[in-house]
Amino acid sequence: QVQLVESGGGLVQAGGSLRLSCAASGRTFSTLTMGWFRQAPGEEREFVAGTTRSGGSTLYSDSVKGRFTISRDNAKNTAYLQMNSLKPEDTAVYYCAASRSYLSGRGNLYDDWGQGTQVTVSS
Numbered sequence: 227q228v229q230l231v232e233s234g235g236g237l238v239q240a241g242g243s244l245r246l247s248c249a250a251s252g253r254t255f256s257t258l259t260m261g262w263f264r265q266a267p268g269e270e271r272e273f274v275a276g277t278t279r280s281g282g283s284t285l286y287s288d289s290v291k292g293r294f295t296i297s298r299d300n301a302k303n304t305a306y307l308q309m310n311s312l313k314p315e316d317t318a319v320y321y322c323a324a325s326r327s328y329l330s331g332r333g334n335l336y337d338d339w340g341q342g343t344q345v346t347v348s349s
Contacts, residue, residue, distance in 0.1 A: 228253045228324045228338040235320060235343030238312055242347070246307040248322030248340060255303040256280075259325040261336055262296060262307045264318035264345075273331035274320070275307060285329055290316075312347045319344050 234246040250258070261276035275296035276285045284296050295308040305322060320343050323336035 230322045230324060230338055230340035232322045232340045232343040235345045237346045240314055240347055240349050242312050243310045244345060246320055248305040250303045256300040259329050260298055260305040261323045263321045263323055263333060266318040271333060276329050278329050314347045314349045317347050
């Protein structure tokens with residue numbers, strides 16, 4: 227099992243930036259596909275971004291493509307989500323997730339989840 231702890235959320239004005247971090251422990255980080263998901267109040271959880279074990283390939287939802295960047299540092303057992311040009315509709319709890327499978331936006335392929343960090347974007 228993998229333990230995941232997110233940090234970096236907060237309140238930001240529209241157009242601003244935030245960087246989320248996800249610290250992993252309990253399994254060799256470099257063997258894990260990593261993803262970020264989010265869930266807004268009253269909405270279903272949605273895929274935001276993902277990266278392969280090496281970080282060489284990434285996948286984004288259309289809603290964040292060009293604004294968000296996922297990355298990872300396998301030496302630090304940490305994944306990141308750089309969020310730029312934030313919009314009020316980006317407001318949600320953001321979750322980090324780890325998968326032993328291939329890169330995908332399907333939440334049921336992710337085995338371990340963090341507790342989430344709140345991101346609030348004011349207009």
